[in-house]
Amino acid sequence: MIGVIVGTHGRFSEELLRSTSMVYGQLENVVGVTFEPGESVNGLVDKFKIALGTIEWSDGVLFLVDLFGGSPYNAASRIAAGYENMDIVSGVNLPMVVDVLVSRSTEQLEDLVKLAIRAGQDSMKSFRTVREIQTEEEL
């Protein structure tokens, strides 16, 4: 199974997982890591390593982090650089996490990464734009 680690500035990751369970149900093999004010990137690397110890990741690890180039991203990249079967996707949001959890049992890491990015991007929509292009089909 591919393990998932969500890493963010502040407690966003924990709350994001709480929101995820409202939509997805009970969460398994996914853990949130927080980066608090005043912490060092080294400390964050250690937190990610501890998180790795709590999950099963025989098929790889996907880190989902908030900001590209932010400390959670940088710390995760220091770990992922040492393994073939790890990758990081930034810009984490709720649809991305849900889609990853729904699909990870059937996807390889590489495909799961593509799917995560697509889910994140596709989730951004404007009400007015959607309404303009909407066509209704009747049965």
Place this chain on the structure above:
Amino acid sequence: MEISFVRIDDRLIHGQVATVWVKETKCNKIIAVSDEVAADTLRKTLLLQVSPPGINAYVVTIDKAIEAYNNPKYADFKTLFLFTNPSDVLRVVEGGVPFKSVNVGGMCYKEGKKQITGAVSVDKQDLEAFRKLHEKGIELEIRKVASDPKVNLISKIQGL
């Protein structure tokens, strides 16, 4: 038409249904069945707007749902049926649509209803409809999300 899944959820299509149930049930169409919602143009449009990409969704009356089920034109439909209440399910079943199992996901609390689980509240009319569906041998299982364990609805309404 193949019946992929039948769910009672008074929000009909929403985030949970669109993102998780659609994938779990491997449906390719969503048919939301409600006379009330089908007659409400705004609500209908807004519901159709949130249907997931690649899945056609329809909001139809009870009569239309029965007719569509029997129409050979829709043979390739793998349908996730959504209802807001069990009385509507019963009417569709009595109209000849062979549901085997009904998932009860969300029926929110209103004055005069009795809460039987965190997400499911029922009134007298609901109870009667559920009992009739049970008598017809239809499984009634409560689950908010696909990964929850199934809870037998009938065991929750005994003595009510």
